[in-house]
Amino acid sequence: MKHTGNIKFSLRELFTGLLLFVLTSVGAQNDQLFEEGNKLYNEGAYQEAIQRYKKISESGMHSPELYFNMGNAYYKINEIAPSILYYEKALVLDPEDEDVRVNLAYARNMTIDAIEEMPQTGISKLVNGIIGTLDYRMWSYLAIGAMFLFVTLFIAYYFAYAQGRKRLLFAGSGVSLLLSLVCLLFAFQQRTLLSQRNPAIVFAQETTVKSEPNLGSEEIFRLHEGTKVFILDTLNNWKKIRLSDGKEGWLPEDELRVVKDF
Structure with missing residues (x-):
């Protein structure tokens, strides 16, 4: 009986050591990718830098610094919707980061839709x-x-x-x-x-907001890429959205990217 117990304990130690080794290896690899991405960004190779940053996020690692740099890289190549998406992700992780807020404001100035906040009493x-x-x-x-x-x-x-x-x-x-x-x-x-508040960013260059979740329903208004919306409900492949000014409608799911997807 003692011999069996020792085997179990040894296997548990082996599993713990293996897990720590994997986590340490992943962390070291992500640090290297982050440094490579920063180097490529400073050299003006923004697409290549984005590829390095994406590998980090796809491994399950998330940080405001990572998403801030991704937002900056997308902004440099004039892809405004992804830029806004990653700035918003950075703000979710660090709401007090003033640098993110400033750069997000610059990116929003590049969008077409001017959405005013709904007035409060x-x-x-x-x-x-x-x-x-x-x-x-x-x-x-x-x-x-x-x-x-x-x-x-x-x-x-x-x-x-x-x-x-x-x-x-x-x-x-x-x-x-x-x-x-x-x-x-x-x-x-x-x-x-x-x-x-489940924010999402419009990724379609131009999209039609419908009164009901089907293509044959009435058009209410139109939105353009980079506009921030809030998801209220989901039905099949449609999302019910609300704007900051209170307007509501339905959009196809594939035309939106959710901010809080981690």
Whole structure:
């Protein structure tokens, strides 16, 4: 029995070592491809650089630096839709990267469609602005911290003897509980908005948005390559999309590229 157990343990160690070797090899290979891609980019060989970058993403490795460089390479060869797609991917991984935002703005200026954001009411704009100051993780951490403060203050209130101090601790615990609930609500609201926003980029040079998911339905409006849309639903080979200005319709699936596909 001991002999059998030793064999199993050895096989497990062998498998773990093999897995680590494979991961290390893949990582080293991707580092080399990234350096080669950067060298080719600096030499002006943008197509060749893109090929190196694509091999990295196809291996399952994703990073904002990789997608930023891919966006730059596509922009250099005037392929605006792929350029915008990879800038958007970089922003998903690092929303605070100012360089990506600046280059994305340049790429968007090359598109035909001018889509305006749907106007918000004063209260809605104020609330969304407050919620948008932090991501849902930070709001969650604040909710946990405020709840911890509530528990601490409530325990102190329970053991306090002076009436003035008890009132102060009770009021503080109540404020902490309310703050925790508000932060939790903000976290939930932002997480919901993020899950509902499934961005995609139009890759067709020009496409017709239909009222229903079939070619014989009415044309609503037209879009051009590089335009950002949000996918609402899928039916067969069609995607229901919404623009930032609130317009909705259906597009063939093969005319779009999803941003969050990793």
